[in-house]
Amino acid sequence: MMDEVAQAVATGAAGNVVAYMLSGQVDALQAKITRIFRHQSTEAQAETVHSLEVHAAALSNETESSEHVIEHWARLLRSELSAHPDVREDVEGLAKDSTTGSISIGSQHNHGSGAFIGGNNYGGITFNTGNERQ
Numbered sequence: 001m002m003d004e005v006a007q008a009v010a011t012g013a014a015g016n017v018v019a020y021m022l023s024g025q026v027d028a029l030q031a032k033i034t035r036i037f038r039h040q041s042t043e044a045q046a047e048t049v050h051s052l053e054v055h056a057a058a059l060s061n062e063t064e065s066s067e068h069v070i071e072h073w074a075r076l077l078r079s080e081l082s083a084h085p086d087v088r089e090d091v092e093g094l095a096k097d098s099t100t101g102s103i104s105i106g107s108q109h110n111h112g113s114g115a116f117i118g119g120n121n122y123g124g125i126t127f128n129t130g131n132e133r134q
Contacts, residue, residue: 006081008070012095014073018066021056032097036090037080048076 020029030049037048055072058064077091 007078009088009092009095010077010081011070011074013077013091014070016094016097017052017073018055018059019071021052021059021069022066024056025053026056031072032090036077036087036094038087039080042128 017029019031020026029052031047033052034045037045040048055064055069059066059069080087081091
């Protein structure tokens with residue numbers, strides 16, 4: 001029986017599989033998936049990688065929901081973890097992986113009237129149109 005942490009790790013990794021698919025990075029994911037499923041035969045590995053491409057296309061065409069694809073990959077990863085506990089480190093790595101790097105979320109508040117590009121504007125605005133008036 002697989003422990004709850006391993007199940008959560010598999011689900012997190014499956015979520016990142018879908019994140020890779022949605023961000024168009026299936027090629028980057030193939031090596032990670034091949035490593036995780038390294039105990040499979042060559043043919044089975046090829047089918048697993050092909051499944052990545054099929055699911056990515058289905059998500060792109062909106063013929064499958066991301067929840068369904070996460071569920072599918074979580075099941076595959078849990079099965080592999082159960083059969084081969086030595087892949088846990090690789091699955092954990094995929095679960096911790098970030099497809100987008102760090103993201104900084106902030107907010108900007110502008111009050112008053114006028115153009116606010118790149119920050120609050122305190123003071124006057126000068127427009128240089130190239131037509132100098134004298």
